[in-house]
Structure formats: structure tokens, C-alpha cells
Amino acid sequence: MKLSEDLKSLLDSSIVDGEISSKERKVLLKRAISEGHDQDEFELHIDGLLFSKKKDESSSSESFFNKVVYHRKAGFKEVELEKGVVEDLKESFLGEVTKEYQKVPVNELKIRMWHMFSFLFLIITLVLGIFLFLKIENVDDALTRYDFEKAREIAADLECKNHGNKLWNDIRCPKSIALLKIIINEANYMADNNEFEKAFSVIEEIDGLEFYNFLYNNGDFGKVQSLQKDELYLSIISKGLLQDQLSEKQIMVYLAKIKSKKVKDQIIELIM
Numbered sequence: 001m002k003l004s005e006d007l008k009s010l011l012d013s014s015i016v017d018g019e020i021s022s023k024e025r026k027v028l029l030k031r032a033i034s035e036g037h038d039q040d041e042f043e044l045h046i047d048g049l050l051f052s053k054k055k056d057e058s059s060s061s062e063s064f065f066n067k068v069v070y071h072r073k074a075g076f077k078e079v080e081l082e083k084g085v086v087e088d089l090k091e092s093f094l095g096e097v098t099k100e101y102q103k104v105p106v107n108e109l110k111i112r113m114w115h116m117f118s119f120l121f122l123i124i125t126l127v128l129g130i131f132l133f134l135k136i137e138n139v140d141d142a143l144t145r146y147d148f149e150k151a152r153e154i155a156a157d158l159e160c161k162n163h164g165n166k167l168w169n170d171i172r173c174p175k176s177i178a179l180l181k182i183i184i185n186e187a188n189y190m191a192d193n194n195e196f197e198k199a200f201s202v203i204e205e206i207d208g209l210e211f212y213n214f215l216y217n218n219g220d221f222g223k224v225q226s227l228q229k230d231e232l233y234l235s236i237i238s239k240g241l242l243q244d245q246l247s248e249k250q251i252m253v254y255l256a257k258i259k260s261k262k263v264k265d266q267i268i269e270l271i272m
Contacts, residue, residue: 003037007028007035010027137154138154139154139155139178146189152179158178171218176211177220186202187203188239196245199236203229203233203236206229207229230260233258237251238270
């Protein structure tokens with residue numbers, strides 16, 4: 001249906017919210033008839049536009065944009081209706097000048113502020129969550145950077161407790177597991193940097209690890225405590241000999257700390 005620009009504009013403004021009042025429909029029909037349109041055909045046209053409008057709104061109403069931004073009626077304004085041919089002739093012959101007005105809804109863009117604040121809060125929460133997640137380090141992260149002090153700080157906060165009783169042990173000690181990893185890495189790092197006295201000092205910390213025997217029996221440690229310590233001594237002393245950084249006298253001092261005869265024999269062979 002081909003409508004005049006004025007009638008089309010009036011029709012669009014009337015159905016902008018997807019509804020049309022009986023008064024609006026009456027005014028529109030009167031205007032359409034005055035322009036020569038068939039009443040039944042024009043009413044079908046209105047109903048078709050309303051149906052399309054509601055269909056479009058239902059398909060897009062769940063979109064994010066429409067949840068945040070929407071149009072609503074902010075009031076009405078008076079718009080003078082253009083007269084048809086009959087009214088113009090009547091005024092010309094009778095001299096009567098009458099004006100008719102139609103209240104047209106004034107629409108403006110509105111923001112649902114609580115939606116905007118909720119969206120911003122969600123974004124900020126996600127950003128902070130990602131930032132904090134990335135900032136949380138574990139022992140392995142610190143060891144990768146050879147930051148042994150930080151690794152020990154992290155390990156110190158780990159659990160090490162007997163949750164059971166004397167008869168039925170329920171020991172959990174990720175703290176000792178982490179500390180043994182730190183000791184092995186730090187001792188080897190010190191040796192690689194020719195700081196053998198510090199390396200040997202670090203090895204002695206193995207004696208202080210809590211629940212070592214239970215963790216060994218539980219499969220958390222692959223070697224008994226004394227052998228773990230002795231083999232680490234062997235590794236450090238071997239590096240010292242290869243780098244020509246340890247004298248025979250120094251080696252004999254630490255050899256006395258080793259309990260395993262097998263490990264002692266291996267060290268003596270290295271010296272000879």
C-alpha cells in the first residue's frame with residue numbers, strides 16, 4: 001500500500017511501541033480515508049505492521065543490546081493534521097477554518113542504568129579475577145625463576161597435618177613434598193653456581209621435613225630419608241669434582257655425614 005509521507009510518518013509514530021490505541025486507529029483511518037484509501041484495506045495494513053513489529057521485537061528482545069538500551073514513550077506532542085480535499089473545499093466555500101490535532105508520542109533513547117552498572121561490574125569482576133588468577137603462583141612457578149625464597153613462602157602456607165588419630169593415621173603434608181622439591185632444586189642450583197657450602201647447608205634441611213617416613217610409605221617420596229640425603233650429597237660432590245671446586249679435604253668432611261656405604265664407595269672412587 002502506497003501512503004503519503006505524512007500518513008506514513010504518523011502511522012510509524014503510532015505503532016513505534018508495538019501497540020495502537022483505539023483513538024490513534026480512529027485518527028489514522030480518518031486520515032487514510034481522506035487520502036482515498038479503502039478503510040478495510042488500510043486496517044489490514046495496520047494490523048500487518050503491528051504483527052511484524054511484535055515479531056521483530058520478540059526475535060531481538062533477548063539480544064544484549066535491547067536488554068541495555070531501549071525506546072520508550074517520554075510524552076506526547078500535538079501535531080496538526082493535514083486536511084483532505086473535502087475539508088479544503090468546505091473551508092473555501094463556507095469560510096470556516098477548523099484545525100484538528102493528533103497527539104503523537106515523543107520517543108527518546110533511554111538507558112537502563114542498572115543494566116549498565118551490572119555489565120560494568122561484571123567486566124571489572126572478570127578482569128580482577130583473571131588478574132588475581134595470573135598473580136597466584138605455585139612452587140613450580142617460583143622454581144622456574146629460581147626464586148627459592150618465594151617458593152619457600154608458598155610452601156610454608158601449605159598444609160601439613162595429621163587428620164586422623166594415633167591408630168589410624170590420615171596425614172596430609174603437601175608442605176613437606178614441596179620443600180623436598182625446593183631443597184633438591186636449590187642445592188643443585190647452588191652447586192652449578194659454585195656455592196657448595198650453601199648447597200651442603202640446604203641438603204641438611206631434609207632431616208627436618210615433617211612426616212617424611214609416612215610420606216615415603218604412602219608413596220609420596222621415592223627414597224627413604226637417609227638415602228635421599230646421601231644421593232643428593234653424591235650429586236653435589238660430583239659437580240664439585242667436575243668443576244674442580246672441592247678439595248679432597250672438603251669432600252672427606254661431608255663424606256662423614258653420609259650413611260650409605262654404597263654412596264660412600266662411589267664418592268671415594270670419584271676421588272681416586
